[in-house]
Amino acid sequence: MKNIKTxxxxxxxxxxxxxxxxxxxxxxLFTVNTxxxxxxxxxxxxxxxxxxxxxxADGGIYAEMIKNRSFEFYEPLMGWKTEGKSIKxxxxxxxxxxxSNTNNPRYLRVELRDAQEGNVGITNEGFxxxxxxxxxxxxxxxxxxxxxxxxxMHLELLNSKGEVIGAAEIKPQLxxxxxxxxxxSFKSTATxxxxxxxxxxxxNGQIDLDMISLFPEDTWMxxxxxxxxxxxxxxxxxxxxxxxxxxGCIVEGFDxxxxxxxxxxxxxxxxxxxxxxxxxxxxxxxxxxxxxxxFGLGFFEYFQLAEDIGAEALPILNCGMACQFNSxxxxxxxxxxxxxxxxxxxxxxxxxxxxxKWGKVRSDMGHPKPFNLKKLGVGNENWGPQYVERLKVFxxxxxxxxxxxxxxxxxxxxxxxxxxxxxxxxxxxxxxxxIDEHYYRSPxxxxxxxxxxxxxxxxxxxxxxxxxxxxxxxxxxxxNKNNWKTALAEASFLTGLERNADVVIMASYAPLFAxxxxxxxxxxxIWVDNLQAYGTPNYQVQKLYATNKGTDVxxxxxxxxxxxxxxxxYASATIDKATNEVIIKITNYSATAREVAFKVDGVKKLxxxxxxxxxxxxxxxxxxxxxxxxxxxxxxxxxxxxINTVKTILSPxxxxxxxxxxx
Ligand code: AHR
Numbered sequence: 001m002k003n004i005k006t007x008x009x010x011x012x013x014x015x016x017x018x019x020x021x022x023x024x025x026x027x028x029l030f031t032v033n034t035x036x037x038x039x040x041x042x043x044x045x046x047x048x049x050x051x052x053x054x055x056x057a058d059g060g061i062y063a064e065m066i067k068n069r070s071f072e073f074y075e076p077l078m079g080w081k082t083e084g085k086s087i088k089x090x091x092x093x094x095x096x097x098x099x100s101n102t103n104n105p106r107y108l109r110v111e112l113r114d115a116q117e118g119n120v121g122i123t124n125e126g127f128x129x130x131x132x133x134x135x136x137x138x139x140x141x142x143x144x145x146x147x148x149x150x151x152x153m154h155l156e157l158l159n160s161k162g163e164v165i166g167a168a169e170i171k172p173q174l175x176x177x178x179x180x181x182x183x184x185s186f187k188s189t190a191t192x193x194x195x196x197x198x199x200x201x202x203x204n205g206q207i208d209l210d211m212i213s214l215f216p217e218d219t220w221m222x223x224x225x226x227x228x229x230x231x232x233x234x235x236x237x238x239x240x241x242x243x244x245x246x247x248g249c250i251v252e253g254f255d256x257x258x259x260x261x262x263x264x265x266x267x268x269x270x271x272x273x274x275x276x277x278x279x280x281x282x283x284x285x286x287x288x289x290x291x292x293x294x295f296g297l298g299f300f301e302y303f304q305l306a307e308d309i310g311a312e313a314l315p316i317l318n319c320g321m322a323c324q325f326n327s328x329x330x331x332x333x334x335x336x337x338x339x340x341x342x343x344x345x346x347x348x349x350x351x352x353x354x355x356x357k358w359g360k361v362r363s364d365m366g367h368p369k370p371f372n373l374k375k376l377g378v379g380n381e382n383w384g385p386q387y388v389e390r391l392k393v394f395x396x397x398x399x400x401x402x403x404x405x406x407x408x409x410x411x412x413x414x415x416x417x418x419x420x421x422x423x424x425x426x427x428x429x430x431x432x433x434x435i436d437e438h439y440y441r442s443p444x445x446x447x448x449x450x451x452x453x454x455x456x457x458x459x460x461x462x463x464x465x466x467x468x469x470x471x472x473x474x475x476x477x478x479x480n481k482n483n484w485k486t487a488l489a490e491a492s493f494l495t496g497l498e499r500n501a502d503v504v505i506m507a508s509y510a511p512l513f514a515x516x517x518x519x520x521x522x523x524x525x526i527w528v529d530n531l532q533a534y535g536t537p538n539y540q541v542q543k544l545y546a547t548n549k550g551t552d553v554x555x556x557x558x559x560x561x562x563x564x565x566x567x568x569x570y571a572s573a574t575i576d577k578a579t580n581e582v583i584i585k586i587t588n589y590s591a592t593a594r595e596v597a598f599k600v601d602g603v604k605k606l607x608x609x610x611x612x613x614x615x616x617x618x619x620x621x622x623x624x625x626x627x628x629x630x631x632x633x634x635x636x637x638x639x640x641x642x643i644n645t646v647k648t649i650l651s652p653x654x655x656x657x658x659x660x661x662x663x
Contacts, residue, residue, distance in 0.1 A: 027595040027647060030558050032573045034582055034662060035602030037552035039502035041574055044241030044312045046546035047508045049467055050302070051248030052293055053279050053521055054514035059127030060528065061227045061513065062297045065214040066124050066197065067290060071106040072274040078290055084120040086113070091120065095208070103273040107210040112151055112201050121200035124212070128517040129194025131530025132157055132165065137217035139224065141183035142209060143270065144172045149205015157188050158196045165190040172207060179210070193530050211270050221308060225269065225296065230533045231513065234526055235309060238543045242312040244377070244466060244508055245302040251316050251380040254278045255327040259318040262346055265298025266361060272298060278323070279520045285478045286520040300362065303350060303371045313350070316377035316408070317343050320390045330386050333393070340397050347373060347402050377408035377436060383419040388426045395430060406433040408464055415439045428460050434505070436466040440475040443489035447589065450493050451564040453500035463503055467510035469523050469538065482523040484632050484653065485620035487537035491655035492570035492587045494545055499562065499572040501553045509542050516626065527626070534629030537622070540615050541655060544634065548657045550574025550583045575662070582606070584658040588650035598646045603662040606644040610660030612637050616651035
């Protein structure tokens with residue numbers, strides 16, 4: 001009792017103190033001038049960057065639950081365990097038919113002699129286990145070939161104790177020696193984070209197996225063989241203006257042989273040739289030997305996803321150079337044609353009518369209507385004169401045939417320095433449409449560079465802030481955290497992008513996804529395990545920007561100066577001509593609550609009631625997690641205005657989005 005009383009007295013005194021410290025201040029005045037549109041905010045301003053890193057595609061948004069479904073990993077049985085009392089040498093064989101099927105050469109042959117339960121089986125471990133949901137339907141399918149035999153396959157979903165939590169059987173129908181597909185669906189009886197699939201065989205004969213596949217029913221838009229709905233929903237909730245894909249360094253490859261080749265990712269899934277994922281062995285601290293790209297998700301699916309969630313599709317293609325942090329292999333200029341042709345064909349794939357070669361491929365995959373591609377990137381984090389030489393060829397050919405497609409060229413891996421300066425000069429001399437800048441820097445860098453674009457050249461190429469993330473430790477370090485400090489620094493920096501929307505036309509945080517047990521790179525915007533996904537504080541910042549975009553930039557000043565760091569304030573403002581709203585974004589990067597006033601000029605009448613949607617945390621180390629996904633998440637409070645002025649108190653370390661209707 002005594003304790004409770006003491007606590008109350010402390011609370012009262014603390015409240016009084018903090019009230020006095022706020023009320024003693026003269027509110028800082030910010031003036032917003034809604035009369036003059038300083039720039040249009042591009043409709044695709046805030047987007048997302050997707051790369052198959054951290055198990056982003058396989059084991060991530062691609063909802064396939066079987067790892068190494070077609071036995072093409074270096075170790076053909078990686079992810080699988082063969083088991084049973086009566087197995088003899090050669091009963092399980094990996095066969096290779098490279099000559100007749102280059103794209104999908106391997107398959108598994110199983111020999112059965114009066115097999116019964118427990119005699120002969122294979123178990124797949126999934127991607128760090130399989131996320132199984134109670135009462136969910138699971139769709140199993142398989143390609144098989146048999147000459148003779150009378151056999152059955154028993155399918156069992158197992159929980160982490162090895163107990164059966166869902167079962168079905170499948171009896172291959174045809175014994176004509178040709179490949180056939182057969183499928184069966186069944187329900188699970190429990191939820192499990194780390195499930196497995198066991199297949200045990202019954203009967204006699206020989207059977208060849210390939211493309212052993214298991215998908216949950218609840219994929220995004222319920223598409224068979226589709227994407228994980230909870231992960232995609234987090235993207236859709238952001239209403240991103242664009243999706244950049246497929247990367248990232250994935251575009252470049254460790255060497256040219258492992259570059260991303262979009263043509264190998266379209267058409268029937270079983271004909272898409274798997275390659276090693278370049279993040280498989282990139283970091284000694286996070287080796288991921290079981291990381292491959294099956295391309296079950298390919299360019300068609302990425303275009304379709306963009307369309308689904310109302311985002312522009314933004315593909316980036318290889319420019320004839322492999323990753324310069326790795327092999328740095330370049331294709332000789334004499335052999336560049338194939339790469340340029342890939343770019344030309346991609347535009348045809350996306351936009352060509354169904355009578356064209358690649359338009360027909362799109363149409364045959366179920367999308368006769370064009371995807372309306374508007375922008376295309378050539379090269380990711382490439383640099384040096386070799387890049388410029390190759391870009392010139394792409395630029396000439398692509399502009400001649402498709403002048404309406406805006407081309408995006410990279411300014412390298414860093415936002416300053418010799419490499420950046422060279423490219424910045426050369427790309428401007430080429431009159432590039434859009435330059436892709438990347439910044440993986442400290443939170444302090446983000447704060448100090450909030451006015452980077454205020455002094456940028458207004459004419460010439462536009463800027464795509466194509467990859468950025470504040471690093472709490474250092475780039476590439478496994479100790480980087482998605483904490484509130486990094487997110488607030490990014491929020492502060494982004495006011496500078498928004499203020500300069502005449503120069504910066506697109507921005508995306510990177511990387512996008514990471515599996516809590518399968519990541520190589522941190523920080524990342526969205527983290528997942530096999531059953532759940534959550535947005536980091538950095539995600540919440542991006543989402544607030546993307547969902548409170550506005551149509552026109554207007555000025556917000558304090559003492560006639562832009563608000564870019566003085567006293568820990570960073571601000572930008574837009575108006576939305578469609579909804580007649582003024583939207584003020586402001587961070588209070590300080591440990592104290594502070595009283596501020598916004599005088600909104602240029603309106604007849606500001607609505608008397610508006611809202612502040614804000615993110616705040618006294619502790620800059622605060623993070624979200626699977627256990628506490630909403631730890632740092634938006635709050636909303638009502639604000640009032642008098643004589644077109646809004647007074648409020650900004651919480652310590654807060655990012656605020658203040659919205660009022662105007663008339
Ligand atoms: O986002 C992770 C990596 O960072 C990207 O693949 C690359 O473009 C950058 O270096």
